[in-house]
Amino acid sequence: MSHDEIARRDGDHAEEPIVNPGMHEHQPRPTDIDDVAGRRAERQVATFFGLSSVMAILFCVAYFTFDIGDEPDLFLGYGASNIFLGLTLGLALLFIGIGAIQWARKLMSDVEISEARHPSRSSDEDRDIALSALNQGIADSAIGRRPLIRNSLLGALGALGLPAIVALRDLGPLPGTALEQTVWRKGMRVVNDVSGTPIKAEQMEIGQLVNAEPGIFFAVDEEGEPVVEGVELQQEKAKAAVILVKMRPEDITPYPNRENWGVEGVLCYSKICTHVGCPISLWEQQTHHLLCPCHQSTFDLADNGKVIFGPAARALPQLPLMVDDEGYLVAQSDFPEPVGPSYWERG
Amino acid sequence: MRLLTDRLAARLSRGRRGRYAGVVVLMLGLLVTGGAYAVLSPAQASDEAADQSTVDQGRALFLVGCASCHGKNGEGVTLQNGNQYGPPLAGVGAAAVDFQVGTGRMPMARPGVQAPKKDVLYSEEEISALAAYVASLGPGPAIPESDAYDPLAIPEEDREEAIVRGGEFFRTNCTACHNFAASGGALPGGKYAPSLRGVSDKHIYEAMLTGPQQMPVFSDEVLKSEEKRDIIAYLNSIEDAPRYGGGNMGAFGPVSEGLFAWLVGIGACVGFAVWIASSSTRSKKGTQS
Structure with missing residues (x-):
């Protein structure tokens, strides 16, 4: 449909399927015909704007009046500074808004207008000018006649992608086998998280849960400096955190190759959920279920950490336990499988 | 006594006092009486050796209130399908009884997935008798001394560190x-971890x-016992802390905050929009003009 046809159709109201009812009859507002009402509305609007100024000043007063920090002023048990800064600034803005809307509704000019929509297509004249300018540019640059320039330019633009790709290397280096290993080693003690005290199997009672870490996180060298610290500690902690649980030995149903992985009903599992890696220690001691608070994956710790509910795809990795010479719980080895969520190379 | 307070209240509320003065005086009276009783009443028998008469009294109470689920000798009741109706109590210790009965969780009003906290049905004395009886069934944790759980027992200068x-x-x-924020949370199957606010140090x-x-x-x-006390000290500190960031809406996170934002926040915006339009x-x- 051409521009002219649209214009013709718009001009011809008789062909419209529904007749345009036109504007309804204009009815004035009380403020338009009654000076008293008009002045009252004016005072209302001015009052709101005035209240807004008062609130702005009160904001400044509250800012300097109320103490914050270690011993803050309180109002109804809340920090007085926060309450009054928020209230005064919020009300200052709100009163400007209310005043402006009241102004528009009651006093600003009140006439109905209709505005026809314009076609979105440019006029033929504008389109011709644009096309001739483009063709002029192509002719002037002679890009069609000199393919060598054109092709080398395209090559140069393509080569600009290389620096961007090479810079991606800074995201590395690749983790190598770091995802498959933790700091757990044969004979490393399982110690209480936070306090670092080693744990004996007989110290635990049926139904006990211990949030534990590998002993090396609390070890110090001969100068008294931690063996693992800083970023390395955080990275290793993210993989090596474990929980110890003690159940009645008769409730536990280990796989045949896992029968000697526990000590007197004490089992050790990774604390990192195999779904997306949240730390989990929500253990129901009567059902033996371990729940992840993030997405409700549920693992049965009496049954080899099997997934019994939720989005996790792999059983919770179990750390084989044994007892050292002094009777403390230690690891038999590192985890036999990678801990935490699945990743590409694991398939 | 009641007549006396009534008359006093009536006289006070007549004349210059407001009409709530009677109620206030009554509450004051009750508070003073209760406070005086707490101070003057004989110390409870938790630190006494569980002599035989206490154990016997506990057994009598046990047979009436607990044996229907836990068995006449606290051996537990197992249903035919293998489920446990009430667990055996040998070895749970006096501390378990003091917690379960002292917070009203036991005796349960009806079977369910979890025993809820209710009004306490037994007196202090009866609870310690029950505890003494259950403790006599097998060795288990005793009711802790107040030094073990009271954060005020931590020396003043170490308290912040604790x-x-x-x-x-x-x-x-x-x-x-x-x-x-220790406000508790949901567990599967209708179970839940209760809020820790307002729970006494001993029960925690x-x-x-x-x-x-x-x-x-x-x-x-x-x-360790001291580490438990540190946890209690921390819990008390967050309970007493001013809510500097404003109302925490139960500290349940996105659920209550989201409800507030959608209902109150967006509700107010919709209200303004309706008014504007x-x-x-x-x-x-x-x-005609």
Whole structure:
């Protein structure tokens, strides 16, 4: 449909399927015909704007009046500074808004207008000018006649992608086998998280849960400096955190190759959920279920950490336990499988 | 006594006092009486050796209130399908009884997935008798001394440090179920971890010690007695802390905050939008002009 046809159709109201009812009859507002009402509305609007100024000043007063920090002023048990800064600034803005809307509704000019929509297509004249300018540019640059320039330019633009790709290397280096290993080693003690005290199997009672870490996180060298610290500690902690649980030995149903992985009903599992890696220690001691608070994956710790509910795809990795010479719980080895969520190379 | 307070209240409320003065005086009277009783009443028998008569009294109470589920000798009741109706009580210790009965969880009003906290049905004396009887069934954790759980027993100069350390233990061991602000959380199948606000220091300590219901045990050998006290000190400190960031809406996180934002916040915005778009009043008087 051409521009002219649209214009013709718009001009011809008789062909419209529904007749345009036109504007309804204009009815004035009380403020338009009654000076008293008009002045009252004016005072209302001015009052709101005035209240807004008062609130702005009160904001400044509250800012300097109320103490914050270690011993803050309180109002109804809340920090007085926060309450009054928020209230005064919020009300200052709100009163400007209310005043402006009241102004528009009651006093600003009140006439109905209709505005026809314009076609979105440019006029033929504008389109011709644009096309001739483009063709002029192509002719002037002679890009069609000199393919060598054109092709080398395209090559140069393509080569600009290389620096961007090479810079991606800074995201590395690749983790190598770091995802498959933790700091757990044969004979490393399982110690209480936070306090670092080693744990004996007989110290635990049926139904006990211990949030534990590998002993090396609390070890110090001969100068008294931690063996693992800083970023390395955080990275290793993210993989090596474990929980110890003690159940009645008769409730536990280990796989045949896992029968000697526990000590007197004490089992050790990774604390990192195999779904997306949240730390989990929500253990129901009567059902033996371990729940992840993030997405409700549920693992049965009496049954080899099997997934019994939720989005996790792999059983919770179990750390084989044994007892050292002094009777403390230690690891038999590192985890036999990678801990935490699945990743590409694991398939 | 009642007549006397009534008359006093009536005289006070007549004349210059407001009409609530009578109620206020009554409440004051009750408070003073209760306070005086708490101060003057004989110390409870928890630290006494559980002599035979206490155990016998406990057994009598046990047969009436507990034996229907836990068995006449606390041996537990197992249903034909293998489920446990009431668990055996040998070895749970006096601390478990003090927690379960002292918070009203036991006796249960009806079977269910979890025993809720209710009004306490037994007196202090009866609870210690019950505890003495259950403790006589087998060795188990005793009711802790007040020094073990009361954060005020920590020397003043070490208290701040204890609170910080307690916070670390709390975040490591407790927040998974009881939430960062100790306001509790849901567990599967209608179970829940209760809020820790308003729970007495002793009951928090006993819960860690005995692992009631689904809660794991945190025995004294692994989570030391002082470490438990640190946790309690931390809990008390966050309970007393001013709500500087404003109302926490139960500290349940996105659920209550989201409800507030959607209902109150967006509700107010919708209200303003309706007001802005509504047609203003029109006058019929001026139509001819």
